[in-house]
Amino acid sequence: MEKPEPKRESGIVEVRGGDESDKTETLEHFESKFSEQEVKKLEREKTKEELELLEQINKKIKEFVERYGGAYLEIRPENIHILDYSHLKQFTCLGHYDPAKQEIILAVSSGVSRLQMANLFVHEIMHFQSFQSVIFENLEGNIKHRRVGVDVGIYDDKKMIDSLFRDLNEAITEELVKRFDWDFFESIEYTKEDAEKRNSIIKSKGYEEIAFYESKQSKDGQWEVNLGTRHYERERKYLKNIVDTIFDQNSDKFENKEQVFELFARAAMNGDLKPITALIEQTLGSGSFKRIGQETRYEKS
Numbered sequence: 001m002e003k004p005e006p007k008r009e010s011g012i013v014e015v016r017g018g019d020e021s022d023k024t025e026t027l028e029h030f031e032s033k034f035s036e037q038e039v040k041k042l043e044r045e046k047t048k049e050e051l052e053l054l055e056q057i058n059k060k061i062k063e064f065v066e067r068y069g070g071a072y073l074e075i076r077p078e079n080i081h082i083l084d085y086s087h088l089k090q091f092t093c094l095g096h097y098d099p100a101k102q103e104i105i106l107a108v109s110s111g112v113s114r115l116q117m118a119n120l121f122v123h124e125i126m127h128f129q130s131f132q133s134v135i136f137e138n139l140e141g142n143i144k145h146r147r148v149g150v151d152v153g154i155y156d157d158k159k160m161i162d163s164l165f166r167d168l169n170e171a172i173t174e175e176l177v178k179r180f181d182w183d184f185f186e187s188i189e190y191t192k193e194d195a196e197k198r199n200s201i202i203k204s205k206g207y208e209e210i211a212f213y214e215s216k217q218s219k220d221g222q223w224e225v226n227l228g229t230r231h232y233e234r235e236r237k238y239l240k241n242i243v244d245t246i247f248d249q250n251s252d253k254f255e256n257k258e259q260v261f262e263l264f265a266r267a268a269m270n271g272d273l274k275p276i277t278a279l280i281e282q283t284l285g286s287g288s289f290k291r292i293g294q295e296t297r298y299e300k301s
Contacts, residue, residue, distance in 0.1 A: 008073040010034040011099055014133035014271065016146060022136050026143065030134075034102040037078040044084035050117070051077055053190040057121060060184040065129045068176075068262065070269030075104075075125055085109040095120045097127040099145050104128065115198060115212035116228070118191045123177045123231070130173070131271030149173065149268035152293065166298035171235035172268045175261065178230060181211070201227065209233075238296065239264070246283050 010030040015023040046054075054077055062072040085092045085107050092109040093116050104124040108117065130149040137144065137158075144160070145153050151169040154162035185195035194212070202210050214226045230236070243264070247257045254260055260279075267276050280289045 008071045010102055011073065011128050011132045012134055013071055013131060014147075016133060016135045018136035026134065026136050029143070030102060033100075034079065037076075037081075037103060040081045040083065040105070042083040042085070043081050046077060046080070046082060049190055050082070053118060053121060053188065054080065056184075056188045056190065057118075057125060060188070061122075061125065061129065061180065064176075064180055064183070065269060068265045068269040069272075070129055070131065073129060075128055079128075080104045080106065080121070080124075083107045093117075093120060095124040097124045097148075099132055099148055100143075113194065113212050113214060114191055115185070115194045118185060118188070119177055119181065119211055119230075122180050123173060126173050126176050126180070130268050133271065147271065150264070150273065163298040164293035165296050167232075167235040167296035168239060168264075168292065169268065169296075170232045171239035171296075172264050174230060174232045174236060175239065176265055176268075178211075201225075235296070242280070242284075242292070246279060249283050250279070 010027070010033065012027060012030040015026045018026070054075065058074050062074075065072045079102060081103060083105065086109055092107050093112050094107045096105045097103075098105065106120060106124070108120070112120075127148060131147060132145075132149075133147040135144040135146050135155075144155050144158075147153070149169040149172065150165045152164040153160050154164060181195070185191040186199065188195075198210060198213050201213060202208055209229045210227050211230045212228045214228070239261075243257055243260045247254055247260050250260075263276050263279065267273050277289045280292065281287075
């Protein structure tokens, strides 16, 4: 009889270095970070609708994460901090997942549509759900974050100086958000009406990159519809080119391009880079995986 997988208690699923006691202590450190959140400056209370949105995302994303071999983690409302930028005239809709603090920060101004907010929630939650590992040295501020998805941290002593595959990781994440949107937004009450209207626009225009729409009335009383596209366009085009090339040169191994993408998604969700490494090296030549890591890096200044 197979032993059941242990329940995921934080974003961190793997600890490199140290003995078993160190690993246990490190995981408990992040479990504590996950469960003990502090209210941020400018943080506002979540609306009833936003809390219901998170509840629905949690219900749907478990199946979605497990589809790609990941370990599901229920994200609590306390781990999402929405900063009130409604006083700003400039439109703001930004998100960030911080693995060290086990929290999501969202900065939103007034005028953010339901589809924009839902996509922002799901993008950062997808980072939270992805494979994450750290390198143990000690718990006195010397835990190095090694992996978030396929993003690989590079250190110079104690300081992170580089992050390989960062852009590729964002591309994979946003592509997963797009698929989650298509699969579930029409069945989530918060997004149902807007997703149905947006999807009808996609069908009429034949352009699947539309993520949201806005209806605004001009000064002359006419209604205008503004369309918004998905984030990380450049990064996702880079990923698409790799997926297309792999499929074209290995069409005997794959029925469609989605099967190729799934290998990248599984690497981000379950942490196993070996399948995509081997496939990329076989298709694009020796050293190509390392080259892609460099081309999609984020070098810290």
